Amino acid sequence: GENVEQHPSTLSVQEGDSAVIKCTYSDSASNYFPWYKQELGKRPQLIIDIRSNVGEKKDQRIAVTLNKTAKHFSLHITETQPEDSAVYFCAAPTHSGAGSYQLTFGKGTKLSVIP
């Protein structure tokens, strides 16, 4: 099955600085890489995803990059704001004989943005 490693586990940045979270995966057949944000006491929610046919995707202050050769992908948040403080999870699909219908999540990164 898929193994997803995520680091760092905690990250503190000053407001306005950038934050980068990195993940590696093990299954070279994986082709879909989402990022979820979970605010304290809330549900995880999708913030951005990338598919294997592109190397980078941006949505306002967040971007995701993918390196399929090295099997790693990263989340970049620029001009961080206090409301970016949350736990961020990366994920990758687990492939089985029946298809790829499960997501394996990284352990999460707790991002704290200091005003």
Added chain:
Amino acid sequence: DAGVIQSPRHEVTEMGQEVTLRCKPISGHDYLFWYRQTMMRGLELLIYFNNNVPIDDSGMPEDRFSAKMPNASFSTLKIQPSEPRDSAVYFCASSPRPGAGELFFGEGSRLTVL
């Protein structure tokens, strides 16, 4: 749609008691997932269903855990008997394309077993 609906939001029970968590997926989503979240282990997949049929329950910790999906709009996760180590937040999620699209999570059920 109201999203994925879970109940109860909070449950406090004593060791040995039966616990039943409930989930209503988003209408039209063929896949339903049960996850457990703890500080130590993160988000763990327990079981998932496709068209009401359990597909993979390899994440279910032990025989004390069971899950059912009697119809497309309802699923339960049961723990009997409960133990303190079962304390966690249990999330239900649904998706039309789980391996290539968004998972929609419910608000979660926070379980505390004393």
